[in-house]
Amino acid sequence: GPWASVLANRIGARQTLILTQMASALITATMAVLQLTNSLSQPLLFTGAFLVGLMFTLALPAQSALIPALVPDNMADTKAAVVMNSVAYNAGRMVAPACTVLIVMAAGFWFVFVLNAVTFTIFVGVLRGLRTVSAIPHLEKSRVRDGLYVALGDRRIVILLLVVAAVTLAEDPVLVLGPGLARHGFHLSFDYSGYFLCALGAGSVISSMLPRRNSTSSRRAAAALGALGISIVTFALAPWMWLSLAAAAGAGL
16 A cells, blocks of 8 residues: 555556556466466465456556546646546546346456457557647656555545544445345345446445535535445345445545
C-alpha cells in the first residue's frame, strides 16, 4: 500500500502502470492455460488472485497520479476527471459480474481469464500511446514516512483515512459472503454472487450522480456510515434474494 506510491514516484506513474498491467496480463493468461488444461489447482488459483491483487495495489496510486495529467491544469477539470474515473470503475463493477456469469455459463472459466488478459494488454497499448496535457507531479526522493508525517499532521486527513478504512471493511461482506449467501442462504448457484456485486456497483454509480453539497459535515458522514452498517446487516440477514440485492445497492450508495 504505502510503498506503491513511492514506487510510482520513483519510476514514474505511466511506467508503473505499464509494468503492472503487463504482469497482470501474463498472470491471467497463465491461469487461462492452466484452467483450459485442467491444471488450475486451488493453491495456484489463490496465488494468481494474490498476484493480480498485488499488481492492482501497485497500480492504483500511479493511476490516481496520472488522471489529473490527462486534463488541463485547473481544479474544475481535475475534479471532473476524478469523478469520471470513479464512475467508470463502479460502472464496470456493476456490469462485469453479470457478464462474467453469462460468459462462464457459455464458454467456461478459462475464457474469462483470456478476456481479462486481453483487457490488460489493451490498457498497456493505450498507456503507450497516451499524451498527457499537464505535468505529472514528481519528487526526486520520496519515502513512506513522508506521507505518514503529512497525514498525522492534519486531523482532517486522519479522519478521512479512517472513514475510507471503515467503508472498505464494511463493504467486504458483499464480496466475501456473497457466494456462501447465494448457495446456502438462497439455495442458488455460487455464480449468483455476481449479482450482489452488480447491485453494489449500481449503488455506487447512482451515488456518484447525486448532487453534492460543497460543505463538509461530520454528521452527514456519520449518518452515511450508519446507513452503510444497516445495509450490510440487512444484506447478511435478509430472508429474500431481492432484499439482499437492495441492501447491497444501498451499501454502494
